[in-house]
Amino acid sequence: MLSSNIWVRYRLLFALLICFVLLGDTTAVTPLSAQTNPTHSVAPGDTWTALAYRYQTSTAVLQTLNPHPNQQRQPTIGRTIRLPDEAVAVNGVLQRPFQGGLLQTAVSHNQSPWQLAVQHETGHPYRPLLYRPIFLPGGEQPPRELPLGVVALALSQVPALPGQALGVRVELADEGSLQGQLAGAGEMIWGENGRYQVGLIGTGAFFGPGEPSLLLQVEGQPAWDQPWRFVDDEWIFQQLTLTGAAAQIDQQSIAEERARLFELWSAVTPEPQWQAAFQLPIDSYLTISAPFGARRSYNGGPYRSYHEGVDFSAYGGTPVLAPAHGTVVLAEFLYVRGGAVILDHGLGIYSGYYHLSSVLAEVGQLVEPGQIIGEVGTTGLSTGNHLHWDLLVGGVWVDAAAWMEQDMACWILTGLQRPCN
Ligand SMILES: [Zn+2]
Structure with missing residues (x-):
């Protein structure tokens, strides 16, 4: 370890010296943030190779400090990895060998081929660097290996x-x-x-x-x-007891309703219809009686399902509002979901409003944020007045509350260089 650290330092000094002697100019090697940084939070494109060039160490040193049984596996985005004590970050660009050899790269980037040859431990700029990227120090960004293109x-x-x-x-x-x-x-x-x-x-x-x-x-x-690192959320566990009519649930009708809705949810209209952050679909409610993802056991059975939306308990007749621009793709009474409205917001994003006492929307209608689309009720398989609100992305239920908190609606629009009001 010690000897390799000294070697890394020696090598850097040597590179700087050569650079100085050959060019009389050290601007090409720029140790920018000179802080000692014993850890690094992995971002997209932080491969072992990119991190080795960035912190002027080797992939072997990094992998020894951060052991993983699979050495081929790149560092996980969202993990914090350890760096050698002497790590100093430099900016630069990594260029793949097939984007040009060392000599060609040096000429096209106005750098000394000899200096690059020294940095890449090849004796001569004409000698090819097989399979190894070429590191060009300098610039504003740390080296990263992003997808090509x-x-x-x-x-x-x-x-x-x-x-x-x-x-x-x-x-x-x-x-x-x-x-x-x-x-x-x-x-x-x-x-x-x-x-x-x-x-x-x-x-x-x-x-x-x-x-x-x-x-x-x-x-x-x-x-x-x-x-990409995923951490677990804290889920609520709910034991529900179904009695009377609710206990006589017709499983086939449930499956048929689900299949029909999934057909609808799997269609992707390519343009986002929303123009701003999503609003709450209800102005006045009592409590959030069930959050998204709550694990559910029915009549003492296993926790095999989860709550697919957010429940707002509210008085019957409370207006239900469109949270954003969208097109009404379903407006009718269903067996399980009762009075139902589903909106297509574009890009495979759908929102649904269920157990409504009245449906105040029509299929094909364009709605605006805040527009009334129905009223809270307890129709379908429901045990009390509430609004069940769900949100799907590409046919998968996601947490609508988190969608609003993280402002995903604006995150998407901004990424597409569109305004988000
Ligand atoms: Zn619900």
């Missing part, structure tokens, strides 16, 4: 919580199409505005903690992946 990448939550709407904001080098997946959660839905794109995905409340891979790929480029 991507200039900037940001995630909506780091670390992420299950049961929420999650997003990735991408700025592409050129216009193109993107694919994205979160392991265990499926394909992302993309909204686009030229080079600016936002990928959306919902994870269910049973998604759990872990480090699933986020996979991104610009069309025509190789795939990129990095694990």
Whole structure:
């Protein structure tokens, strides 16, 4: 360890010296933030290689400090990793070998090929660096290995919580199409505005903690992946006892209603309809009687299901309001959900309002934020006056309250370079 630390220092000094001697100019190697930083919070593109160049150490040193059984696995976004004591961060750019050899890279970036050769421990600039990226120090940004074709990448939550709407904001080098997946959660839905794109995905409340891979790929480029840390949320456990009519639930009708609604929820209209942060769908309510994700056991059975929305207990007849611009795609009385209105907000995002005593909307109607779409009731399978509000992203229920708290509506619009009022 000690000898390798000394070697790293020696190597840096040597590089600086050579640089000074050859060019009489040290601006190319710029140790920018000179603070000693024993830990690092992993962001997208912080691969072992990028971190080694950034902190002027080696991937072997970093992996020894942060052991993981799988050495091929990149650092997990949202984890904090340990750095060697002497780590000093430098900015720079990592260029892949096939984007040009060392000599070509040096010439095109107005740098000394000899200096780059020294930094990359190759004796001569004509000798190829097989499979290793070329590090060009300087600039405003730390070195990162983002998906090829991507200039900037940001995630909506780091670390992420299950049961929420999650997003990735991408700025592409050129216009193109993107694919994205979160392991265990499926394909992302993309909204686009030229080079600016936002990928959306919902994870269910049973998604759990872990480090699933986020996979991104610009069309025509190789795939990129990095694990993304998920921490568990604190869920409430509810034991419900069904008696009388509620105990005689017709399972087939429930399944049929669900299947019909999922068909509707899986359609994606490509443009976001909302123009501002979502509002609460009710002005006056008594309590939030059941939050999203509450684990539910019926008549002493296992906790096999969870609450798919947010319940507001309220007086019968209380107005129910559209939280944002949207198109009414369902407005009728259903067996389980009773008086129901479903709004399509675009980009695969739907919101639903159930157990209404009256439905005050029509299919095809465009609604505005604050517009009355129904009244609180206790229709369908319900034991008292309340509004059940749900929100889906790509056919997955997510926490509508968290959607508002994190201002996902504006996060998405801003990522698409659109105003959010
Ligand atoms: Zn409910």
